[in-house]
Amino acid sequence: MNNEVYYQRERTAELQSEFIRRVYNWMGIGLATTALVAMFTASSQSMLQLIFATPMVFFGLIAVELGLVIALSAAINRLQASTAALMFFIYSALNGLTLSAIFLAYTQASIASTFFITAGTFAAMSIYGYSTKRDLTSWRSFLFMGLIGIILASVVNLFLHSESIYWVVTIGGVLVFVGLTAYDTQKIKEMAYQGFGNAEMERKGAVIGALRLYLDFINLFLLLLRLFGGRRE
Template sequence: MADYNTYRTTQSVGTRQAVVDEGLRAYMNKVYGLMAVGMGVTAVAAYGISTLAINNPAVAQALYASPLKWVIMFAPLLVVFAFGAALNRLSVSAATLLFYGFAALMGLSISSIFLVFTGTSIVQTFLVTAIAFAGLSLWGYTTKKDISGWGSFLIMGVIGLIVASIVNIFLQSSGMQFAISILGVLIFAGLTAYDTQNIKNTYLQLAGSNRDFLGKSAIMGALQLYLDFLNLFMFLLQFMGNRE
């Protein structure tokens, strides 16, 4: 009887673990899927707006050489903070639409890369970023090492990057820009692995929660990885991009 009870207990634990593993795979697929669609929205928006600007000098003047450029530059940062504050009050569908709207706004914000860099170098940098991101995210997902301690240092690094980038807008120092780009690549490489592990652990903690809560959590995870990918791409472009 004891052996039978032990078998039943083992079988029950194994079944629960299988359910959790299946749920985790579905959850991570949703996170990566949302992120991929968001990245696609950004690419289409950036290319479409840059094409419009190239063919219409008045649009280019308004977007890239007027005070409006400062609004375009800093609007995504403000939306990110607003998104985090409003997420709990939104439905899953509304949060998803807001995420895609943010992705389109980000496309507007970075559209000038198509005027500055060659299309070939942009595609090459994107492919390199995708390969690096996949490797870093896979490592963050599979590693048994707890890297949660990286979080505070990486966030401090991001804040430092933002401050340094704002300062360099006025200084226009090529040396400072080079240092910012190197640190940016390192910081967002670390954040890719850190955020992936954090998203995985978040699901394991929330497994069994209501679907609406998990849905919003997946959207926030997608936003985090989207920002990691995009920033990694933008900093790598400073090294790999061939200017027009």
Template sequence: MENLYDSSYKSTTGTSVLSMVMRKVYGRMFLALVVTALTSLYVASSPAILSVVLGNRAVFFGLMIAELAVVFVVSGMLNKLSTTTATLLFYLYAVLNGVVFSSIFVVYDLGSIAYTFFITAGVFGAMSVYGMVTKNDMTKFGSYCIMGLFGLIIASIVNIFVASSTLDWIISLFGVALFIGLTAWDTQKIKNAAYVTDPSQTGKLATIGALSLYLDFINLFLYLLRIFGGRSND
């Protein structure tokens, strides 16, 4: 099977495939966000589970490793997985993410979380629409975003040891800008892929596309929360 992002052939029903793919992408992404939110709320409302997740480093880092493993499998082995398996792994990732992110309900008050979520939804929606309608090729821009992502990771690791509030603020602002850009680029990438994807492979494309946009949304939300979120003990 050809790579889902390969542009060596065009579907004769490109427009209808695009419409079908984008409906599936946003539908699966939305469901994954709901799964993550419900899982986070459930874990945060259970002191026993929360103490296990946050009070035991082995469990916490084990969950993070499991998340990375799921993303690697879905992204790196997509062509070898069935659509059903890839989609189930995506929702498993959403559950794991929900467990890990349950801590935000301890750190931030519920009002600021909701407020930041709506800001994120608005910004994400606007940039995703831009990625769909723009005629500009964002390939080169996307390459810069990927380089920026590596820089963001390095800066975040450095700040773990430096613990600079100024650097943390800069990282948060850069993170917001970066994932705003990635949202538009990933949307355009999915759109372009839909035009050249065999209709029989739209399920897998929708899953990997939903995963990409889900990650953009989650990270954009987390960086905005660091800026706008009110601490629960404030």
């Protein structure tokens, strides 16, 4: 009996680790796609002109990105795994088009250094979220309220142009997405149990988990870039 329990625990841990690897693999694919598209776009004057000199195109891309995230999150149970993966890939590519603007605003050296700072911070909080025995569910309401506050303050500051609000939003945003990284990692770990024995559910779970962590990473990177990025003259 003890051997059977031990075997079950080992098998569960193995399946869980495999699921987590899938999540991070998809996340890595998404980040790599975004980075490559952003660098290509930043090196093409015609692409930059098309996207940033034509407000309709830029805001159209933003609208499509938001639509893809909402659709993928809301309809994941009704989608096929291949469709979900394609939507995630398209979203990552479109995000690369709009994020190419950072290469115009910041030096490449500061973008690279901030990326490594983000990767280290993300890895530390993700490891904490995965390994901690503490239930992070209590963080949810605090992080959600913090996120809503950041969004509202950012919208207000579009009109006020207050430097104080800018820095409060930036630092507060870093804290929120650091917390979300740990929280989402723990929830993704729990998601692994939901798809055991169902290959289709496991693949879809890996994609939606990757989307959550991808969004945490990108937002954390952009906020840290505000703090540490060196602007072009």
